[in-house]
Amino acid sequence: MTNLTIIQQSPDPEQVAERSRTRRSIADKIRGMGQNRIGALLLLLATVVAILWANFATASYEAFWETHLTIGVGDLQLDFTLHAIVNDALMAIFFFTVGLEVRREFAIGELTSWSRALVPVIAAVAGLALPALLFVLVAMGSGYKNAWGIVISTDTAFLVGALALIGPRVPGRLRVFLLALAVVDDIGALSIIAIVYTANFTPLPLAVAAVGLVGVYFTRYLPSGRGPVYATLSIIVWLAFLASGVHPTLAGVAIALLVPVYRPDRRDVEHALELARTFRQSPNSEYARAAANSLRESISINERLQSAYAPYVAYVILPLFALANAGVVLSPEVLQGAVVSSLTWGIVAGLVAGKLIGVFGSAALMKITGMGEFGPGLTLDRIAGGAALCGIGFTISLFIVDLAIDDPLAQNEARVGVLAASVIAFILATIIFRISDAMHTDVDPGQTLLRPVDPKRDHIFGSPDAPFTIVEYGDFQCGFCLKASGSIHEVYEELGDRLRYVWRHAPLTQYHPNALAGAEASEAASLQGRFFEFERGLFTDQEHQRPSDIVRLARDLGLDVDRFERDLTAPEVTGRVQDDMLDAEAMGITSVPTLFVNGRRHTGPYDAQSLIRALSEGPPEATPEPQHPGG
Structure with a gap:
């Protein structure tokens, strides 16, 4: 030397x-794990309650969700069941938040750079195509091969919550990879819902929706009062989608994609600081209101809406959806039918095997060939665990069950397949992550x-x-x-x-x-x-x-x-x-x-x-x- x-x-x-050795988490991407963990647990709890309710009080469960509500004035009336309110109205808010995340990722997030996005995008596409192919091959004789959309999507809420519960010791880069993958996965699922599972299409109401969406786009230029305008136009667009035959939840996505997203502008931040300084020197309600408005306006509407709606989606809307849709009757007849049903096994094969092989296989091929960008910590064994977690379809899978299958018995068999696949995927991911952690015990990455x-x-x-x-x-x-x-x-x-x-x-x-x-x-x-x-x-x-x-x-x-x-x-x-x-x-x-x-x-x-x-x-x-x- x-x-x-x-x-x-x-x-x-x-x-x-x-x-100073300040103790804190370095990666900002894992700050939301607490909320995600609680949301996933509430979703799981609602699923268990729905199954128990449907099996111990079947008539009560069905009667409750078929309760009709009528909204309107005079001859203008809308009639909904409680089940439809959850699936058509509340889930539009869920899909709205999905659209906000998609918009953000493509504007200022992980998907802005092709070199960074290449790996999750290709993995997501493979994770969409291979499950659908496996489902069609296995379920071909069931008469429901058109229900392949059930196996295409990963439940992002369960994915992130499960990663927080059972993930590897340093999940930061894996979590970023899976979130970017989930965004592309959501785009694919939403496109398939719009293209494949739209019936009785009527074009004229969509023209009304298009006018409303143009209004949503230009609302950003209003100097004030944008909130009520956004709300009014959103209701009009949702009603137009409902009348057109296109599933009304997609109205939420369309609106979200038009909501502006940007990083805080330096001049806006400085202006907010000056107003806050003025308020500190002369505190009164006028300066307080001006400072608060300026601070709020320095953050994009997209990010403000995500922050506002995320708790309601995680803690209320998704658990309600599970309560309304996961109530599968587990009678001996249903279970016996599910065991021999090619529909059930097609869903299990598509979600568990299709997602694992599609996501992991494509990522491994890219790593071997040197394509894309893999950072430290994003090892193939951890990608394998994440790929297994992608088999938790749940929310959108149950959503598409209701769209693709009319027969109640077949719906029960499909729901059994979705629930079984989600449990198997969770257990498989847990095993892979534990093996992965055991493999790395001889190396201390911190040194x-x-x-x-x-x-x-x-x-x-x-x-x-x-x-x-x-x-x-x-x-x-x-x-x-x-x-x-x-x-x-x-x-x-x-x-x-x-x-x-x-x-x-x-x-x-x-x-x-x-x-x-x-x-x-x-x-x-x-x-x-x-x-x-x-x-x-x-x-x-x-x-x-x-x-x-x-x-x-x-x-x-x-x-x-x-x-x-x-x-x-x-x-x-x-x-x-x-x-x-x-x-x-x-x-x-x-x-x-x-x-x-x-x-x-x-x-x-x-x-x-x-x-x-x-x-x-x-x-x-x-x-x-x-x-x-x-x-």
Whole structure:
């Protein structure tokens, strides 16, 4: 090994005694797991209640959901059963939230970049086609081969909830993969419902719906009062879909795709801050209302609606749907018929085997051939577990049972198949994840740098071919990251081009509200070749990193500010930061700064002398330093 000169420098006592190791989750994508877990449990509970109710009080169950409600004035009346209200009206809200998620993913999410979307998109398409093919082959003699739509879709609520309950130890990147896959899966399912399961089509009402949808699009330009206009037009569009013969739930999707989605604009954020400052200086109702409206308007309508409706969908609408549709009668006759029914076995084969082989097989083929982008933590064994979970069809599967099959006995056999497939898929995924975790017990991912340094990808200070490497996962608003970077630069002054220093992002957004914006801004600056100059500028003034401060720094550095502001929301910028965060989550990084010296995690002091010793001798044994909240 190259000889190193040890800098004779006393460790900073404050650095050793007070170094911050803030404990929190790095990956923002897993923050919603609590809600998803509770929603999945409520969905499961409603399913159990529906089955018990349907079997112990069959007449009561059927009579309740066939109760008629009439709504209208004079001769204009609509007559619905409770079952139809759940399936046609409440489920339109569910499909509306699905449409919002689809719109968001294609506008600012995982599906904005083809290189990032390639793997989940191809896996989703294979996971749509192969189940349908298996169903047709198995159920061909049942007379219901047209019901192949039952096996095409994955229940996203159960998928995410189950992943939270039984998933692998570091599910962050797998969860992102499965959510992107589920979006494409939903697009396929919704398209098939519209094309295959639409009967008695009447075109004239759709013309009315089209006019209403045009109104929905242009409502975004109203200066105020958009909420009532959106609500009125949505009801008109829903009624027009109902009259046309196209399933009215698809009205929710059509409306959602026209709702604007965008990242917060810097000027809107600054305006909101100014109004909030004015209210603080002179608190009154007028300033409070102006500040609240400005803050609300800085967030896109899409994201506001997702936040508003998500709890109602998870805690009310989906459990009600399960209660109304999962009430399969499990009499000996029904079970005996299901055991020998090619319809039931076609559903089980399509959901369990079709989803597993389609999703896992296509992903494995892409990984072997080098197609697409697989990050650390997205291993084939974990993809296999996720592919098995995709066999939980449930919500849309039960929904299509009602559309594709008229005979009550056959509907019961199909529901038995859906429930059995969901249970089998859950058990199979649990087994795969447990085997996967057991396979990785001999490797501690937290001690080894999972993503090797790549000169084409990483931000490297120093020679790309240097024999010594320090990788820092940090946060531009963390004072201790500033100290660590200072120490590393001292090491570089001593070693010169024998050291390469690599920065990767792990913003602690819970404690540093501007940290994520700073990380994305540095990536935007890197597109103009000024990453490390921007890094030093952010570290120089950690207290002032609001949007206007970031733009001013770009201007001071001589960047093309117009291009810089456009790049702040570019997929390659936001995706790069998210990749670093998911890598950090996969390695169990819960605090910053976290340093890797020659690929091994560094523990103990990070003054220049200690780092040079670690470079020459390996990580020193050290007593863990005190932990403090904040960075």
